Amino acid sequence: MAAVAIQRAGERRHLRYGWLDSRHSFPMAGNFDLAEGAHGLLLVNNEDVVDAGEGFDTHQHRDVEIVTWVLSGSLVHQDSAGHTGVLHPGLAQRMSAGTGILHSERNDRRRADGSRATEPVHLVQMWVPPSDSGASPSYQELPIDDELDSGALVTVASGLRRDRNDAAIGLGNRHAALHAARLNTGQSVVLPDAPFLHAFFARGGGDVEGIGLLQQGDSLRLTGIGGHRFTATESTEILIWEMHAGLQ
Numbered sequence: 001m002a003a004v005a006i007q008r009a010g011e012r013r014h015l016r017y018g019w020l021d022s023r024h025s026f027p028m029a030g031n032f033d034l035a036e037g038a039h040g041l042l043l044v045n046n047e048d049v050v051d052a053g054e055g056f057d058t059h060q061h062r063d064v065e066i067v068t069w070v071l072s073g074s075l076v077h078q079d080s081a082g083h084t085g086v087l088h089p090g091l092a093q094r095m096s097a098g099t100g101i102l103h104s105e106r107n108d109r110r111r112a113d114g115s116r117a118t119e120p121v122h123l124v125q126m127w128v129p130p131s132d133s134g135a136s137p138s139y140q141e142l143p144i145d146d147e148l149d150s151g152a153l154v155t156v157a158s159g160l161r162r163d164r165n166d167a168a169i170g171l172g173n174r175h176a177a178l179h180a181a182r183l184n185t186g187q188s189v190v191l192p193d194a195p196f197l198h199a200f201f202a203r204g205g206g207d208v209e210g211i212g213l214l215q216q217g218d219s220l221r222l223t224g225i226g227g228h229r230f231t232a233t234e235s236t237e238i239l240i241w242e243m244h245a246g247l248q
Contacts, residue, residue, distance in 0.1 A: 006214065006221075007218065009216060018054075045200055052121075059102065065096050066126070067169075074086050076107070094141075095139050096135065096139070098130070131159065157178045176244070192226055201219070202216070210228055
């Protein structure tokens with residue numbers, strides 16, 4: 001059954017814990033069942049602002065695919081499998097927790113002169129389940145700035161069969177792909193046509209053909225319908241999940 005749902009920015013749950021300003025598109029904090037609130041396969045879509053010198057200390061995940069997208073600033077990743085990285089705008093990251101992994105994410109990057117960053121880091125973190133549980137933990141980064149500057153819809157991470165030979169980050173879910181677009185005013189992209197689609201307007205906004213105006217912080221959730229054209233009315237950055245299955 002075809003359905004269109006819009007979640008406005010102000011409808012998200014807003015949490016402030018001193019150094020963390022977090023807005024959740026799906027129920028997450030507390031005793032929530034992530035699967036119960038999911039759209040398609042997407043369990044989590046959190047927009048976080050983390051103060052300088054702060055962050056998420058070491059904690060554990062299991063059997064989840066986590067994709068992190070930095071909008072501004074930088075985020076330091078370290079995990080128990082030996083992976084390290086400094087994430088910044090235009091560098092996408094995927095961590096597959098698999099059988100279990102410990103990791104930390106902090107806004108404490110040191111500069112060349114030894115000083116620490118003083119600006120907050122602004123990021124979006126998204127979770128989907130893996131198709132198969134019990135895989136080994138893994139990690140991947142992908143620089144994607146050049147592709148984004150083209151104004152096209154760029155595949156960031158995918159587990160779909162059609163994308164296996166492309167440069168996108170591999171995703172441990174065979175039914176999901178994440179796309180992104182960075183658009184100037186007047187530029188447009190066609191949203192994928194899939195059983196489930198989730199578009200998050202991380203910056204800017206514009207008009208979705210046949211649906212209406214979406215603004216920064218809004219999410220568009222489509223079920224059984226797709227192929228709409230989005231046209232930016234200002235500088236815009238969107239993150240789009242194309243999902244060919246829902247949770248079982």
